[in-house]
Amino acid sequence: MDILKRPAEEFGNDTLLEELWAKKAFEHAETYFNLLLSVDSRLLQLTPFDSQIYSTFRQDFPNFRVDVLDENELKSDIGKIKWRSFIDKFDKIEDYSFGTLIRIDSKEEFSPENSILVVRIQFLAIEIARNREGYNDSIRGKFAKKYAAMVHNEPQIAKDS
Numbered sequence: 001m002d003i004l005k006r007p008a009e010e011f012g013n014d015t016l017l018e019e020l021w022a023k024k025a026f027e028h029a030e031t032y033f034n035l036l037l038s039v040d041s042r043l044l045q046l047t048p049f050d051s052q053i054y055s056t057f058r059q060d061f062p063n064f065r066v067d068v069l070d071e072n073e074l075k076s077d078i079g080k081i082k083w084r085s086f087i088d089k090f091d092k093i094e095d096y097s098f099g100t101l102i103r104i105d106s107k108e109e110f111s112p113e114n115s116i117l118v119v120r121i122q123f124l125a126i127e128i129a130r131n132r133e134g135y136n137d138s139i140r141g142k143f144a145k146k147y148a149a150m151v152h153n154e155p156q157i158a159k160d161s
Contacts, residue, residue: 021099025117029101029110032127037144041136049093050128057125060086066129069104071116087121096121106135109143 035044047053057064060082064073073079090096100123101115108114118126130136 025099025101029115033110033139034147036136036139037147038140041131041139042134044131046124046128046131047093049090050124053090053121053125054128054132056086056089057129061125064129066126066133067106067135069102069116069126071104074116074118074122083122086125087119090121093121093124102126106130107138107142109139 074083087096096119098120099117100120101110102118102123103110104114104116127136
């Protein structure tokens with residue numbers, strides 16, 4: 001995965017690189033959702049800078065709805081300008097600009113219909129807000145049994161003796 005840290009100019013439109021980005025984004029989404037299933041989201045700390053990210057996010061975006069995202073608010077020309085200013089404040093956070101999947105509707109699981117690609121600091125700001133404001137509270141109750149059943153029904157790989 002070190003290849004993903006190299007300058008983009010080295011690659012052009014490399015499909016292998018796009019596949020690596022997609023794989024990494026999916027793995028991150030899967031890991032995060034498993035965290036939501038495992039712990040009380042209000043107690044979840046995603047970075048050492050959660051408080052700073054949250055206060056800056058709510059200062060810069062006081063009326064931004066985090067329960068159900070409006071993709072236009074994130075990706076419109078005006079939205080991009082506002083977000084760029086926010087993003088630049090956190091350039092010291094590791095991987096702050098990596099492409100990351102986020103759920104559109106906080107009450108639902110990751111799916112192609114319920115996911116969009118954002119940069120990591122946007123993901124962090126929105127998910128920290130969702131956790132602190134209680135929008136992720138229902139995830140464990142709603143999906144824990146489903147995911148536990150999926151884990152128990154996975155075929156077991158035979159171990160060599």
